Amino acid sequence: MNIVSIFIQTLIGGIGIGSLYALVALGYSMIYRSMGLVNFAHGQIFMIGTYFGIIWYRGMVLGLQLPYAVAFILAILLNMVLGLILERIFRPLANYDLMLMLLGTIGLGYVLENMAVIIWGAEGFAVNNPLGNTPIMISGVAVLPWTLLLIGVSALLMLGLNVFLAKAKIGKAMRAAAADRETASAMGIPVNGTNALTFAIGAGLAAAAGMLAAPIVYVNPAMGAAVGLKGFAAFILGGAGSIPGAIVGGLVFGVLEAVSAGFISSAYTKGIAFVIMIVVLMIRPGGIIGEVTVDKV
Amino acid sequence: MKNQSSNMKRIGLGIAALVLLGFPLIASTRYQVHIVNMAGLYILMSLGINLAMGYCGQINLALGAFMAMGAYTAALLNTRMGVPIWINMPLGMILAGITGALIALPMLKVKSHYLALVTIGLAETINIIIVNETWFTEGPLGISGIKMPELFGIPIDGAERFYYLVLICVVVGYLAARQIMNHHTGRAFIAIRDSDVAARAMGINVAKYQIMANAICGVYCGVAGVLYAHMTTYISPDIFEFKTALFVLTMTMIGGMGSLAGSVVGGLALPLTLEYFRAFKSWQLVGFGLAIMLVVLFFPGGVIGIARRLEQVRGLRLPWARKPEKPAQTEASHVP
Numbered sequence: 001m002n003i004v005s006i007f008i009q010t011l012i013g014g015i016g017i018g019s020l021y022a023l024v025a026l027g028y029s030m031i032y033r034s035m036g037l038v039n040f041a042h043g044q045i046f047m048i049g050t051y052f053g054i055i056w057y058r059g060m061v062l063g064l065q066l067p068y069a070v071a072f073i074l075a076i077l078l079n080m081v082l083g084l085i086l087e088r089i090f091r092p093l094a095n096y097d098l099m100l101m102l103l104g105t106i107g108l109g110y111v112l113e114n115m116a117v118i119i120w121g122a123e124g125f126a127v128n129n130p131l132g133n134t135p136i137m138i139s140g141v142a143v144l145p146w147t148l149l150l151i152g153v154s155a156l157l158m159l160g161l162n163v164f165l166a167k168a169k170i171g172k173a174m175r176a177a178a179a180d181r182e183t184a185s186a187m188g189i190p191v192n193g194t195n196a197l198t199f200a201i202g203a204g205l206a207a208a209a210g211m212l213a214a215p216i217v218y219v220n221p222a223m224g225a226a227v228g229l230k231g232f233a234a235f236i237l238g239g240a241g242s243i244p245g246a247i248v249g250g251l252v253f254g255v256l257e258a259v260s261a262g263f264i265s266s267a268y269t270k271g272i273a274f275v276i277m278i279v280v281l282m283i284r285p286g287g288i289i290g291e292v293t294v295d296k297v
Numbered sequence: 298m299k300n301q302s303s304n305m306k307r308i309g310l311g312i313a314a315l316v317l318l319g320f321p322l323i324a325s326t327r328y329q330v331h332i333v334n335m336a337g338l339y340i341l342m343s344l345g346i347n348l349a350m351g352y353c354g355q356i357n358l359a360l361g362a363f364m365a366m367g368a369y370t371a372a373l374l375n376t377r378m379g380v381p382i383w384i385n386m387p388l389g390m391i392l393a394g395i396t397g398a399l400i401a402l403p404m405l406k407v408k409s410h411y412l413a414l415v416t417i418g419l420a421e422t423i424n425i426i427i428v429n430e431t432w433f434t435e436g437p438l439g440i441s442g443i444k445m446p447e448l449f450g451i452p453i454d455g456a457e458r459f460y461y462l463v464l465i466c467v468v469v470g471y472l473a474a475r476q477i478m479n480h481h482t483g484r485a486f487i488a489i490r491d492s493d494v495a496a497r498a499m500g501i502n503v504a505k506y507q508i509m510a511n512a513i514c515g516v517y518c519g520v521a522g523v524l525y526a527h528m529t530t531y532i533s534p535d536i537f538e539f540k541t542a543l544f545v546l547t548m549t550m551i552g553g554m555g556s557l558a559g560s561v562v563g564g565l566a567l568p569l570t571l572e573y574f575r576a577f578k579s580w581q582l583v584g585f586g587l588a589i590m591l592v593v594l595f596f597p598g599g600v601i602g603i604a605r606r607l608e609q610v611r612g613l614r615l616p617w618a619r620k621p622e623k624p625a626q627t628e629a630s631h632v633p
Contacts (some may be wrong), residue, residue, distance in 0.1 A: 005622075026436060038410050045406035067617075076371055089590075089594075092594060093593065093594065096597065098356065098409055098410060098413070098591070098596050099350065099356065099546075099550070099554065100550075100593050102413065102546075103546065103547060103550050103589055103592075103593050104589065104590055106543055106547075106586075106589065107547075107585075107586040107588070107589030107590040107593065108586060108590060109586070110582050110583070110586030110589070111583050111584075111586035111587055111590070114579040114580070114582040114583045114586065115579075115583055118580065120577045120584070121433060122579075133539055139491075229417065229421075232414060233414060233418070236410065236411055236414045240410060240411070251633045266424060267425075267428075267429045268429060268433070270421065270425055271421070271425040271429075273427065274418035274421055274422050275418070275422055277414075278403065278415050278418050278419065281349045281403070281411055281414070281415055282405050282407065282627055284408055285407045285408070285411060286411075287411070
């Protein structure tokens with residue numbers, strides 16, 4: 001194998017992981033844009049979403065063993081309901097200072113993570129890959145079929161989200177509410193309703209990311225913290241509140257990680273990604289794409 | 298009236314001093330003393346972050362890294378060269394202080410949640426270095442065999458004797474923090490927290506005080522780290538992870554941001570309460586999370602905030618809540 005195909009292979013792996021980060025970062029971004037809330041429990045919401053789907057796939061509820069695609073949809077729907085509930089709890093928090101948001105949502109993170117430990121146990125498990133673990137060769141580059149599916153589904157979800165926000169009536173209302181809360185509510189847009197929907201969509205995207213990640217990671221209650229931190233990094237790196245920013249940030253972070261693991265030092269993967277991120281933020285304090293200003297109450 | 302209240306204060310202080318000095322004698326097990334010692338270290342860290350964040354408004358989530366600097370300085374010097382705690386302490390303070398000052402540098406440019414991420418990133422990077430440079434730090438295995446200190450031939454071994462060392466450090470740390478806040482440095486911190494633009498307009502060198510606040514925070518955490526290394530005689534990198542910073546932040550928040558007494562209240566209350574509920578395992582942490590959410594949603598000023606509010610509403614005069622310092626973020630009015 002020559003260096004080029006190794007590089008391409010690393011790149012595909014990075015894009016795969018990066019699209020997961022992007023889906024998580026989109027959740028951060030949507031919630032931040034509409035409510036001005038930086039949700040540090042988003043990693044745990046991602047973890048709960050994963051469990052919400054995997055329990056159906058592994059027959060942990062009533063012994064039902066549903067196909068992966070059905071479990072995927074159930075995960076998104078259940079997590080959206082969770083998102084609706086959480087939005088109601090955190091509505092007052094959006095007006096508070098960053099420090100209080102940080103602590104309040106971290107408190108929620110503790111609750112979610114430990115509830116997961118109580119309900120599903122602390123040990124966790126590996127989920128068998130529905131598409132198998134044998135890589136396929138495409139002109140000398142070995143790729144897991146699941147990675148390709150993951151990239152495809154994530155791309156579809158991101159595209160769908162963008163079309164929804166740009167074209168659908170509710171999507172437009174959500175953007176209006178995010179852009180100017182007071183004017184939007186004067187125009188008859190139920191701002192609290194659009195916020196709730198935004199939160200639910202963010203949670204749904206996190207569940208989708210979780211279900212896409214489940215076959216290639218080890219599912220356990222602590223998985224949320226690591227992914228949440230990286231999703232947050234992607235969200236900040238792209239520019240807080242920007243939808244394209246979250247996607248770019250996620251992909252950049254994923255590729256950075258993969259390339260530094262493959263070519264520099266696997267032990268320092270996370271460190272290198274963080275250092276580059278800090279350098280980027282020093283040069284562009286508003287993120288790569290730039291922050292979308294948030295109009296708060 | 299004035300005399301009476303100052304007499305009351307004196308009696309209160311006397312009782313407090315007696316309880317503090319006699320605690321190891323009252324405690325029924327050595328483990329209880331150990332938990333209180335840990336609470337003492339948390340109070341020190343909480344005082345540090347309160348100065349940087351509660352008073353100067355600098356978001357800093359790298360507390361674990363500062364503590365690690367102190368702890369690893371002490372552990373390496375002690376195990377490799379047999380340096381005693383009395384020399385490790387100033388060295389650890391200096392190194393942790395320098396780390397704090399270095400972490401403050403991005404703050405001059407990056408703000409708010411971007412800054413939160415930068416400090417998390419720097420702390421994680423330091424942790425990754427500790428885990429990976431095994432030739433120097435023993436990596437994830439940690440360093441064991443750190444000696445407990447000795448003073449004039451009297452060994453300070455066991456939690457009961459170490460308690461007094463921690464107590465001295467906490468009292469000195471608290472008094473020093475109060476001194477800083479009474480000094481013009483402290484007033485500059487508050488000015489920067491309330492509005493860095495206004496502070497700059499008044500001729501305050503904002504960058505200098507930002508760096509100073511974080512260096513001080515580093516020093517406090519460094520002291521806690523040195524004490525920790527010599528107290529437990531074993532350190533490993535997982536103690537200095539992000540979750541330690543979160544824990545300290547939470548206790549500071551529960552006690553009251555922007556109140557030194559809040560640091561003491563929170564630093565004692567949280568570890569002791571959690572210890573009390575340890576038997577409940579995961580439910581303990583669920584309760585912890587719910588408690589944080591309740592405090593944030595309903596009592597953003599923390600315990601000290603509640604005390605101050607009681608004072609305003611009922612005209613109660615609670616001795617620990619008398620200073621009219623306002624907590625960092627109280628009501629919903631504070632919109633960044």
